[in-house]
Amino acid sequence: xxxxxxxxxxxxxxxxxxxxxxxxxxxxxxxxxxxxxxxxxxxxxxxxxxxxxxxxxxxxxxxxxxxxxxxxxxxxxxxxxxxxxxxxxxxxxxxxxxxxxxxxxxxxxxxxxxxxxxxxxxxxxxxxxxxxxxxxxxxxxxxxxxxxxxxxxxxxxxxxxxxxxxxxxxxxxxxxxxxxxxxxxxxxxxxxxxxxxxxxxxxxxxxxxxxxxxxxxxxxxxxxxxx
Amino acid sequence: xxxxxxxxxxxxxxxxxxxxxxxxxxxxxxxxxxxxxxxxxxxxxxxxxxxxxxxxxxxxxxxxxxxxxxxxxxxxxxxxxxxxxxxxxxxxxxxxxxxxxxxxxxxxxxxxxxxxxxxxxxxxxxxxxxxxxxxxxxxxxxxxxxxxxxxxxxxxxxxxxxxxxxxxxxxxxxxxxxxxxxxxxxxxxxxxxxxxxxxxxxxxxxxxxxxxxxxxxxxxxxxxxxxxxxxxxxxxxxxxxxxxxxxxxxxxxxxxxxxxxxxxxxxxxxxxxxxxxxxxxxxxxxxxxxxxxx
Numbered sequence: 001x002x003x004x005x006x007x008x009x010x011x012x013x014x015x016x017x018x019x020x021x022x023x024x025x026x027x028x029x030x031x032x033x034x035x036x037x038x039x040x041x042x043x044x045x046x047x048x049x050x051x052x053x054x055x056x057x058x059x060x061x062x063x064x065x066x067x068x069x070x071x072x073x074x075x076x077x078x079x080x081x082x083x084x085x086x087x088x089x090x091x092x093x094x095x096x097x098x099x100x101x102x103x104x105x106x107x108x109x110x111x112x113x114x115x116x117x118x119x120x121x122x123x124x125x126x127x128x129x130x131x132x133x134x135x136x137x138x139x140x141x142x143x144x145x146x147x148x149x150x151x152x153x154x155x156x157x158x159x160x161x162x163x164x165x166x167x168x169x170x171x172x173x174x175x176x177x178x179x180x181x182x183x184x185x186x187x188x189x190x191x192x193x194x195x196x197x198x199x200x201x202x203x204x205x206x207x208x209x210x211x212x213x214x215x216x217x218x219x220x221x222x223x224x225x226x227x
Numbered sequence: 228x229x230x231x232x233x234x235x236x237x238x239x240x241x242x243x244x245x246x247x248x249x250x251x252x253x254x255x256x257x258x259x260x261x262x263x264x265x266x267x268x269x270x271x272x273x274x275x276x277x278x279x280x281x282x283x284x285x286x287x288x289x290x291x292x293x294x295x296x297x298x299x300x301x302x303x304x305x306x307x308x309x310x311x312x313x314x315x316x317x318x319x320x321x322x323x324x325x326x327x328x329x330x331x332x333x334x335x336x337x338x339x340x341x342x343x344x345x346x347x348x349x350x351x352x353x354x355x356x357x358x359x360x361x362x363x364x365x366x367x368x369x370x371x372x373x374x375x376x377x378x379x380x381x382x383x384x385x386x387x388x389x390x391x392x393x394x395x396x397x398x399x400x401x402x403x404x405x406x407x408x409x410x411x412x413x414x415x416x417x418x419x420x421x422x423x424x425x426x427x428x429x430x431x432x433x434x435x436x437x438x439x440x441x442x443x444x445x446x447x448x449x450x451x452x453x454x455x456x457x458x459x460x461x462x463x464x465x466x467x468x469x470x471x472x473x474x475x476x477x478x479x480x481x482x483x484x485x486x487x488x489x490x491x492x493x494x495x496x497x498x499x500x501x502x503x504x505x506x507x508x509x510x511x512x513x514x515x516x517x518x519x520x521x
């Protein structure tokens with residue numbers, strides 16, 4: 001079943017005008033923000049395909065920046081997000097790209113904080129639903145509908161067993177996972193979508209595992225005002 | 228969910244002697260693992276957003292970011308209030324409310340996607356005007372939204388609900404079917420009558436293309452929401468009067484799938500055909516984006 005529940009039909013609660021070009025864009029921006037882990041000082045957004053053609057008319061730029069400011073899809077401040085970002089001292093650049101992408105509504109977002117940079121590629125696939133297609137050069141996919149943990153680590157035997165062991169002990173059920181590495185024994189990123197949110201202790205335990213360099217949590221439902 | 232088709236939905240609802248709306252709440256709670264009260268509260272909140280969108284659309288400036296649309300709901304309401312509407316007060320109000328919500332959407336106000344933002348006016352238009360007219364409680368309206376959601380769930384999983392996939396029939400058409408079925412139940416119809424209302428409504432929008440001018444959710448989306456809401460009333464009236472969809476509603480959904488799959492790409496939300504590609508449509512697009520599009 002492509003549509004799993006009643007709220008994928010009635011909902012989301014959102015600021016218009018387009019579930020794909022506005023609500024989906026806001027969710028993509030918010031994923032990038034959560035992966036960075038803090039308010040950025042600088043953001044660069046590149047729109048492709050239909051996003052590049054019509055982003056102004058749909059307020060896709062306002063929505064994605066709203067998401068970067070941690071706004072939910074129905075946050076009434078979205079129409080003012082560019083102004084709010086400026087007031088917050090965030091340097092925002094918006095460009096269009098011509099690269100051929102697998103989905104018409106694709107964006108690349110790069111965010112900088114004082115200590116960190118994150119690059120996220122995502123697509124808005126309709127009805128406010130999104131698909132993250134890549135994080136920091138890793139080809140990992142997730143849809144941000146569930147609590148998601150992104151674990152940066154070194155590629156080595158036993159890594160995934162230790163990681164899933166932590167989740168198992170915390171009673172967390174894994175719905176989907178994806179792993180990509182830059183090279184054998186090199187940097188890797190594991191993304192896990194779970195049926196319940198990740199307790200702080202479990203996150204700390206994962207971060208304490210040998211060869212884990214960073215852990216990021218994406219949980220859009222957790223903070224949304226309408227839910 | 229224990230149903231995949233409208234026939235199964237009707238059978239479950241009939242055999243368990245429960246309305247489609249109440250059945251859907253149970254199924255939703257089962258699917259999400261959250262308490263029925265929690266799921267009900269979320270839908271009740273959505274209902275308040277819908278009512279607020281109607282109010283805003285009728286009272287505030289709804290000029291869109293492109294400047295192409297706005298305040299049409301208020302124009303229609305003025306005519307209703309003068310007693311001049313050819314549709315009659317009830318249907319004309321429904322139309323005005325649907326336009327209001329669609330205009331709030333186009334002007335970056337808050338709405339509930341039902342099932343999409345492009346078709347967000349139809350269900351609130353029908354529901355809010357009917358609540359005023361028949362005096363139903365917010366609780367009944369919320370169950371009505373679960374009923375609409377159950378119908379939409381079947382349509383979406385057997386066909387589609389986005390213009391990019393299946394044309395406007397999939398967005399506005401689905402919303403009309405959902406509104407018609409739910410209204411039939413709210414007015415005391417049986418699950419069987421509600422399902423007939425869906426089929427009757429869907430047959431009327433088969434083949435409708437998605438051809439938004441400039442790619443924006445404005446022209447012709449907003450007026451189609453107004454027309455769509457009135458059609459939902461008509462389909463519900465027919466079903467409650469005993470008119471049946473001789474071609475079963477599930478088979479009509481399959482026709483929507485067949486037609487949408489065959490629909491040319493230029494007629495599926497790409498703004499490359501239909502109204503978007505008319506001389507005026509192209510001119511508007513050039514003014515908006517300052518370039519010609521192939």
